[in-house]
Amino acid sequence: MSTTFSTDELQSIEALKAKYPDPKAAIMPVMWMAQKKWGWLSEDVMQEVARAMELPYVHVLGVASFYTMYFKKPMGRHHVQVCTNISCMLRGGEALYAHAKDRLGIGHNQKTDDSRFSLEEVECMGACGGAPMIAINETFHENASKEQMDALLDACT
Amino acid sequence: MYEAPHIVLPKINGIHNVDVYIANGGYSAYRKALAMSPDQVTDEVKKSGLRGRGGACFPTGLKWSFMPKGNEKPKYLAINGDESEPGSFKDRQIFEENPHQLIEGILIAGYAMGIKTAFIYIRGEYHKWVDCMQTALDEAYAKGFVGERMKQTFGGDYSMEILVHKGAGAYICGEETSLMSSLEGDRAYPRYKPPFPANKGLWGMPTTINNVETLATVPPILAMGASAYASIGAAGHSGTILYGVSGHVNKPGVYELVTGTLLSEIIYDVCGGVPGGKAVKAVIPGGSSMPPLRGDELDGVRMDEEYLKKIGTHIGTAGIMVMDEDTDIVAVTLRIARFYHHESCGQCTPCREGCGWMEKVLHRFAHSNATFSDIDLLYNVASNIEGNTICALGDAAAWPVKGFIEKFRGEFEARCRPDRSLISLNVVHGRRNTAETLVTTLT
Numbered sequence: 001m002s003t004t005f006s007t008d009e010l011q012s013i014e015a016l017k018a019k020y021p022d023p024k025a026a027i028m029p030v031m032w033m034a035q036k037k038w039g040w041l042s043e044d045v046m047q048e049v050a051r052a053m054e055l056p057y058v059h060v061l062g063v064a065s066f067y068t069m070y071f072k073k074p075m076g077r078h079h080v081q082v083c084t085n086i087s088c089m090l091r092g093g094e095a096l097y098a099h100a101k102d103r104l105g106i107g108h109n110q111k112t113d114d115s116r117f118s119l120e121e122v123e124c125m126g127a128c129g130g131a132p133m134i135a136i137n138e139t140f141h142e143n144a145s146k147e148q149m150d151a152l153l154d155a156c157t
Numbered sequence: 158m159y160e161a162p163h164i165v166l167p168k169i170n171g172i173h174n175v176d177v178y179i180a181n182g183g184y185s186a187y188r189k190a191l192a193m194s195p196d197q198v199t200d201e202v203k204k205s206g207l208r209g210r211g212g213a214c215f216p217t218g219l220k221w222s223f224m225p226k227g228n229e230k231p232k233y234l235a236i237n238g239d240e241s242e243p244g245s246f247k248d249r250q251i252f253e254e255n256p257h258q259l260i261e262g263i264l265i266a267g268y269a270m271g272i273k274t275a276f277i278y279i280r281g282e283y284h285k286w287v288d289c290m291q292t293a294l295d296e297a298y299a300k301g302f303v304g305e306r307m308k309q310t311f312g313g314d315y316s317m318e319i320l321v322h323k324g325a326g327a328y329i330c331g332e333e334t335s336l337m338s339s340l341e342g343d344r345a346y347p348r349y350k351p352p353f354p355a356n357k358g359l360w361g362m363p364t365t366i367n368n369v370e371t372l373a374t375v376p377p378i379l380a381m382g383a384s385a386y387a388s389i390g391a392a393g394h395s396g397t398i399l400y401g402v403s404g405h406v407n408k409p410g411v412y413e414l415v416t417g418t419l420l421s422e423i424i425y426d427v428c429g430g431v432p433g434g435k436a437v438k439a440v441i442p443g444g445s446s447m448p449p450l451r452g453d454e455l456d457g458v459r460m461d462e463e464y465l466k467k468i469g470t471h472i473g474t475a476g477i478m479v480m481d482e483d484t485d486i487v488a489v490t491l492r493i494a495r496f497y498h499h500e501s502c503g504q505c506t507p508c509r510e511g512c513g514w515m516e517k518v519l520h521r522f523a524h525s526n527a528t529f530s531d532i533d534l535l536y537n538v539a540s541n542i543e544g545n546t547i548c549a550l551g552d553a554a555a556w557p558v559k560g561f562i563e564k565f566r567g568e569f570e571a572r573c574r575p576d577r578s579l580i581s582l583n584v585v586h587g588r589r590n591t592a593e594t595l596v597t598t599l600t
């Protein structure tokens with residue numbers, strides 16, 4: 001797989017840069033684009049982001065490593081996130097996380113060998129009223145139970 | 158349209174849609190503002206008594222008045238939708254249910270301060286709510302309510318561009334100067350103040366940062382008039398607040414109520430009490446950074462900043478976390494310390510190292526392997542972080558740890574090894590009322 005943005009993508013990157021007073025500010029949306037396309041930010045991907053953004057590679061690496069949501073290694077197709085912060089902890093978040101670890105056989109920020117799943121113990125996701133909550137990729141599932149988690153995981157292909 | 162207490166989240170079906178919003182008087186508060194001078198608008202907000210909903214409770218009109226006048230330099234508005242404080246989940250309700258009121262609030266704020274560009278910074282995890290906000294913004298652009306076409310729609314020659322910016326997972330980005338670094342495309346390191354953002358903010362230009370709920374409260378203030386708004390709720394902290402209640406209550410959720418509502422009323426009447434009819438052991442009143450209250454202190458507690466300040470805590474983000482009698486306080490304190498250790502950006506030594514130490518020491522308590530002097534050690538470390546850092550994350554980490562020790566010292570003592578030294582150097586603070594527990598651990 002080649003790690004280059006298409007001409008269309010490069011065009012939308014230029015459009016993004018033009019939206020901010022300083023083009024550097026487009027780095028976060030561009031990294032989101034890159035992660036969507038390639039799944040995670042490998043060195044090659046970050047080099048490509050650096051080229052498109054006309055920024056040094058180290059800057060891209062520095063920004064990528066500051067945030068938890070930019071993946072610095074390959075993750076599963078279904079990224080399972082379980083919150084264990086206070087509100088979720090009070091309502092069984094830790095047991096849910098233990099269940100996810102057991103069931104998937106992996107730990108924090110690991111993926112299964114078949115790349116179907118990856119797991120992350122996350123900090124508060126801003127859904128505390130629906131504690132305990134889990135998220136699979138971009139979708140929140142609130143008031144979660146082990147049974148519900150099992151059903152959700154079964155449905156992931 | 159606005160009837161207290163449903164001011165920020167009016168009970169109107171489909172109000173997230175621009176047409177429904179207009180049909181219910183939407184964007185008329187902005188027209189009203191346009192008929193006034195920018196300074197008059199700021200004065201109106203000052204008179205309303207509105208205070209920021211992002212945590213620090215700073216008077217909004219006063220903040221706006223710090224912005225320099227004149228248009229020689231570009232000025233910016235950043236809307237803080239990072240919402241990462243554990244226990245806070247109210248801003249997403251605005252993105253989902255009433256995004257146009259936020260947009261209208263942004264326009265009014267922009268007009269008052271002469272700002273032509275605004276950025277709505279939303280935490281990365283809120284994929285769905287970023288989409289909600291973007292959809293609303295697209296609608297507003299299409300109607301000519303935002304952007305160059307505003308001039309034709311509303312008359313006058315003020316216009317504003319608004320951009321949604323998505324974060325990528327870092328609690329610290331909610332801190333205003335960190336948010337600016339993040340938005341500029343750097344590692345999101347907080348910056349020392351002064352200079353304050355009103356003088357030197359985004360790209361070195363004058364900048365105001367306001368929370369989502371703060372700005373969504375501005376249109377009703379203009380619509381009903383400052384004095385009407387000021388008469389709602391508690392003196393010194395007027396209006397309504399979106400209280401986010403979580404933890405051990407039967408009906409957790411976001412409830413809009415007037416300021417100064419009794420905490421007991423929120424827990425027992427609004428949220429249906431504690432599951433299993435259990436007693437309350439502790440309540441964090443305003444998000445994880447705020448000192449806790451003990452269950453036996455809740456009588457008469459009113460949820461507004463002036464009242465809470467008097468009893469040693471703060472309204473913060475009004476994220477109320479309720480813990481029942483079976484809660485392990487040591488485990489909760491450890492979890493909070495772990496969170497701040499994880500989120501510290503690492504710039505300042507007291508915060509970077511101190512948060513790690515607090516977590517380490519708390520592990521000893523969690524494993525019932527602490528010594529009595531560890532209690533003072535923990536308190537000492539927290540005190541040495543507080544006030545000695547670039548940004549307030551340091552305080553946010555220290556306050557709950559100190560608060561839990563002060564209020565629940567017995568729980569910590571019970572986790573000390575009885576065979577270890579019992580000569581506790583209780584030098585740091587005098588608020589211990591648990592000599593009884595000391596004796597029981599002794600025997």
Ligand SMILES: Cc1cc2nc3c(=O)[nH]c(=O)nc-3n(C[C@H](O)[C@H](O)[C@H](O)COP(=O)(O)O)c2cc1C
Nearest residue numbers: 209210211237239240241331332333367368371549
């Ligand atoms: C560590 C830390 C995290 C913060 N997180 C948020 C946040 O998620 N959302 C927010 O609006 N304010 C947050 N704040 C407060 C902001 O720095 C700032 O005071 C606020 O956004 C100003 O808006 P307001 O005056 O309308 O309240 C945080 C502050 C600190 C120190």
Ligand code: SF4
Nearest residue numbers: 502504505508546548
């Ligand atoms: S207090 Fe902590 S989070 Fe804030 S700047 Fe210092 S190290 Fe970073």
Ligand code: FES
Nearest residue numbers: 083088124125128
């Ligand atoms: S504590 Fe889990 S979503 Fe807030």
